[in-house]
Amino acid sequence: MANDKLRLFRKIIVVFLKYGITYLCQRVGALAHRWTYKEVSNPKNVVILGGSFAGIPLAKRLTETLPTGYRVVLIEKNSHFNYLFNFPRYSVLQDHEHKAFVPYTGLARGAPRGIFKIVQGLATDIGDEEVELKSGGRIRFEYLVIATGTTQNAPAQVLSTEKEDSCAELRDMQGKIRSANSIAIVGGGAVGVQLAGDIKTFYGDKRVVLVHSRDQLLPNFGKRLHSYVIDKLEHLGVAVMLGERPQLSRAAGPMSLAFKDGGSQAFDLVIPCTGQTPNSSVLSSFGPDAISMKNGRILVKPTLQVQFHDKPSSKGYHIFALGDVAETGGPKMGRAGLMQAEIVRANIASLIQGNSKLKSYDPDPLEGALKLSLGKSDCVMYMDDKEGDNFLIPVKGGKEDLQVAQAWKMLNASMGAS
Ligand SMILES: Cc1cc2nc3c(=O)[nH]c(=O)nc-3n(C[C@H](O)[C@H](O)[C@H](O)COP(=O)(O)OP(=O)(O)OC[C@H]3O[C@@H](n4cnc5c(N)ncnc54)[C@H](O)[C@@H]3O)c2cc1C
Structure with missing residues (x-):
């Protein structure tokens, strides 16, 4: 169709205007938040498992909005963010592979002190109140978000968790x-x-x-x-x-x-x-019924809270899943993870405020x-x-x-x- 560009332009201009205004409001809100958030000695943790296309935007937005008394703890097995989009190209083209591994050190730049912590480790299990790491460490949570994505064969992914070794795999x-x-x-x-x-x-x-x-x-x-x-x-x-x-x-x-x-x-x-295998095993002992028998993805409600069947009033209410690991009804794409992150952030904010009216995720075609x-x-x-x-x-x-x-x-x- 010759006029695809024009038709798409008409479609996205409305969306860009809407998100442009939202983005401006978010920036102003983040500035105000920087002045009002105060570091405390024993904050409650909002723990995110997985720092990729879904976990990163969520972590960033939480550092701009969480109230005093709460902080974000991002648990990620890799030393660096793996920019998967470019892995096929860097499996062929030489001398660029290092660019696909981006340090997490600037992620919370400009955020208030004490609001963000990153832990490199593999989450293996969860309980009612804590996440267990392969290292044996345990991290308590008030809210938990699972954004562990999927495992794929090389060259869609690498096996190593450290940058040098990952670059060596691509080389x-x-x-x-x-x-x-x-x-x-x-x-x-x-x-x-x-x-x-x-x-x-x-x-x-x-x-x-x-x-x-x-x-x-x-x-x-x-x-x-x-x-x-x-x-x-x-x-x-x-x-x-x-x-x-x-x-x-x-x-x-x-x-x-x-x-x-x-x-x-x-x-x-x-x-x-x-083939892609969803990384949902972290839930397999705590909530096996929340893992789809059909495809191994985590079942979620429209609010992106995990759909447990036998944990109606416990912390189950405080556990979310998004991105490729979750059966959200949206496309398995990075952009969808970004949109879902804002729903999860808003719903955690509402629950913290004691408001039980939560937002629902409704995928937009642009996400695909x-x-x-x-x-x-x-x-x-x-x-x-x-x-x-x-x-x-x-x-x-x-x-x-x-x-x-x-x-x-x-x-x-x-x-x-x-
Ligand atoms: C080659 C390629 C090109 C693509 N191109 C596009 C594109 O152009 N546009 C687009 O929108 N999408 C694209 N996609 C799809 C996109 O990459 C995925 O939809 C996206 O990566 C999903 O993000 P995610 O955060 O849900 O999961 P993932 O990206 O899979 O990330 C999960 C993260 O969790 C971590 N993790 C997993 N388990 C644990 C654990 N137990 N403990 C701690 N950390 C853990 C992983 O290390 C990883 O960092 C592409 C994918 C590939 C492979």
Whole structure:
């Protein structure tokens, strides 16, 4: 549709105006809060598990709004924020990987003293009043927010928790890609598509095959995006195989894929880009009934409070979940985590004030908007609308490092800080 840009502009101008005014009010409120918040010796903790696209905006907003007597404690297993959006690119492009790991040290810059604490550790269990860490430590909470996201295969994520080791993992993937002449990528979601396009544009001579189990690439989005992307990939020289769920076959060599027609193909490298496992196990002993049997996500009410069945009046009321780990009804996207964070913040504020009328989360189509790179020079923006309409806007690829500076800005960090 030729007028997609105009239609989208009309749609988002209203939203931008609304959020622009809200943002201004938030800034003024944060300034006033800085003068009124007083540090106390034994504050009650609002504990957030997970410092990523959902946990970070929530932590920031709580440092601007929590009343005296409360503070935010962010528990995160990684030493640095992992900017996942750029992992596929930095698995191919060398010498940029360090930029994907942003220090948390500036997160609460400008916030009142005593309102924020970050603890590096893995939360393993929760009780009525405290979180247990793998280190054996325990942290008490008055309110708890679970924003632990999902676990995915490399290169969508890394296994290490320290920056140096995480960079080494990405460099290891770069080395494997560099030395392989033929590469199969299994999984045609956003990660697989980005990776295939990047490998083919940075290393034009390699044979790159993208294998996907369904008939549609990027199945969480409309068919129009599929058609656009498949054209682009084929133009770049990526071979796309649809409707295939290949087995890694040892018989025909260590990196051979067996297909449904009985044939097999050998590759120097096979990269699986499939599957996401929600990190909900922290609830498995405290509230197993709040974990979906269907997909392992945490069940939540529209208020984003965890949907316990057998803890009606205990602290269960004070436990929230948001982002990719939670069954919120919204898209599994960073932008959705941002919007949900404001609902959780407002509801915690209401509960602290003794007000039981809470806000409900109602996803906006904008939260599901995708910006997908298709090789080093091209990108596409896509959004499905509520009315069955959609928007597809091709854009230029931008910088090679994919505008990573915006992640550093989000964490108030100076690029290059360790
Ligand atoms: C390659 C790629 C590109 C993407 N592009 C986009 C895009 O363009 N736009 C968009 O909106 N979305 C995009 N997404 C999706 C987006 O990244 C996710 O929706 C988002 O990361 C979800 O955020 P989250 O905070 O819920 O969870 P996560 O990002 O998964 O973060 C969870 C955090 O919790 C921590 N954690 C987990 N368990 C524990 C524990 N037990 N104790 C302590 N800490 C723990 C983890 O270390 C992590 O920091 C992309 C995803 C990928 C992989």
